[in-house]
Amino acid sequence: MERPAWAPRSIDISVPSVSRIYDYYLGGSHNFEVDREAARRAMEFLPGLPKISQANRAFMRRAVRYAVAEGVTQFLDIGSGIPTFGSAHEVARAASPAARVVYVDHDPVAVAHSEAVLADNDDADVVAADLCKPQEILHSLQVTRLIDLDRPVALLLVAVLHFVEDADDPYAAVAELGAALAPGSLLVLTHASYEGIPMPTERAEGAVDVYKDIRNPLIMRSRDEIGRFFEGYDMVEPGLVPMPRWRPDTAPEDEDPWALSGFAGVGRRP
Numbered sequence: 001m002e003r004p005a006w007a008p009r010s011i012d013i014s015v016p017s018v019s020r021i022y023d024y025y026l027g028g029s030h031n032f033e034v035d036r037e038a039a040r041r042a043m044e045f046l047p048g049l050p051k052i053s054q055a056n057r058a059f060m061r062r063a064v065r066y067a068v069a070e071g072v073t074q075f076l077d078i079g080s081g082i083p084t085f086g087s088a089h090e091v092a093r094a095a096s097p098a099a100r101v102v103y104v105d106h107d108p109v110a111v112a113h114s115e116a117v118l119a120d121n122d123d124a125d126v127v128a129a130d131l132c133k134p135q136e137i138l139h140s141l142q143v144t145r146l147i148d149l150d151r152p153v154a155l156l157l158v159a160v161l162h163f164v165e166d167a168d169d170p171y172a173a174v175a176e177l178g179a180a181l182a183p184g185s186l187l188v189l190t191h192a193s194y195e196g197i198p199m200p201t202e203r204a205e206g207a208v209d210v211y212k213d214i215r216n217p218l219i220m221r222s223r224d225e226i227g228r229f230f231e232g233y234d235m236v237e238p239g240l241v242p243m244p245r246w247r248p249d250t251a252p253e254d255e256d257p258w259a260l261s262g263f264a265g266v267g268r269r270p
Contacts, residue, residue, distance in 0.1 A: 016214040018163055019081040019110040025053035030082050030113060038214050045206030046197070048258025055243040055259035056159045056190050057084075061091045062247055063188040063266055066236075067154040068095035072186055074153045076143065078104040078131050078177075079160025083117045088156060089124040099123065100146045104137050106130045131160060132168050134176040152184035152269075161229065162192040162219050174229050183269050187233055190264040191226045192218060196242050198257040226263050233267025240265035 003013055016038040020031040024039045027050075031039075043049050064075065073096045077088045080103035092099035101124040103114050114126035125142040137143060147153060155177055164170035178187060194201045204220075211218035227240050238245065242260040244252045252260075 016216075017107055017109060018211075018216045019105065019107040022053055022159065023082045023084065025050040026057065026084050028082060028084050030109065038210060042207040042210040045203055045210070046199075048198070048256065048261065049207070051256045051258035052192075052261050053159070055255070055261075056264075057086060059190060059243040059246055059264045060088065060156065060158045060188070061086055062249065063156070063186075063264075064088055064091045064154070065095050066247060066266065067186050067188070068092060068099065070186070072152045072154045072184070073099045074147050074151060075099065075101040075156060076104065076137075076147060076153055076177075077101060077156040077158070078137065079157065079163070080105050080110065080114065080126075081107070081159075082110045082113045087117075089118070089121065093123070101125075102127060102140075102142050102146050104129050104131070131157075131164060131170070132173050134173055134180070138177070138180050149180055149182060151182055152186070153181050154186040154188055155181060157187070157189045157229075159190050159192075161189065161226075162221065163216055165217055165219055171228060175232070178232060178269065181269055185269045186236075187230060187267040187269075189226075189229055189266075190243060190262060191229075192220055192262045193222060193226065194220050195223055195263070197261045223263055226265075230265060230267040232269070234270055236266040236268055 013032050016035050020035040021039045024031040024036050075088055075092055089101040092101055103126040105111055111126055111128045118124045125146055127140045127142045129137045161170050197204050208218045240263050243264040244255040244259050246264045
């Protein structure tokens with residue numbers, strides 16, 4: 001297999017990566033045949049995966065604009081993936097020249113791309129770290145340089161928590177991150193769920209099995225289980241809803257039914 005110039009030497013390009021599969025769903029070009037093959041296998045069971053991914057990105061952009069409108073101009077985007085058109089720093093900077101963004105990912109490809117994209121950007125940076133190790137993130141040089149934790153921060157956890165198994169206690173990690181944030185901070189979150197998927201759960205489970213096969217289990221949680229991540233926050237209207245129904249720019253009725261899979265919400269720290 002030919003190694004593209006953009007692929008770090010340290011990564012095994014024969015192993016699929018969740019962030020590169022997501023990049024493929026979004027129509028990006030930073031993925032390998034092994035990623036595309038895994039994506040196509042998952043799409044045999046859930047053909048709407050690209051629509052679900054696009055709904056995630058569209059929600060993220062609306063939530064970032066909402067945060068800026070609320071006076072929050074600092075963003076910590078964990079599980080940020082490979083930067084594509086309309087990433088958080090582009091949306092935030094378009095809404096406020098004062099915006100600062102730190103991306104966090106543990107995928108070396110996502111980190112390498114982010115470093116390349118942000119090379120000339122003084123107001124955005126990337127940290128190679130794991131969501132399950134909050135203190136490493138919070139005390140990283142990049143966060144220390146760009147984020148003032150005494151002022152409100154928007155914590156973005158978009159399409160990442162469903163890759164954290166219960167055994168790794170994602171609830172504790174989210175609570176620990178939230179405890180470090182100032183009052184007025186926002187938790188911006190999306191999560192996969194069987195609820196809302198326009199097909200029988202048994203069929204959708206086939207896609208979950210594909211992720212299990214590539215050793216990146218996809219954990220489908222119920223709306224109530226997802227709601228637990230917001231303990232200690234006041235939910236922003238309209239609450240925890242399918243992604244296109246959160247403060248939509250266009251009528252949700254016009255959305256592809258697949259986009260209504262899973263849930264999105266924003267909470268504010270009192």
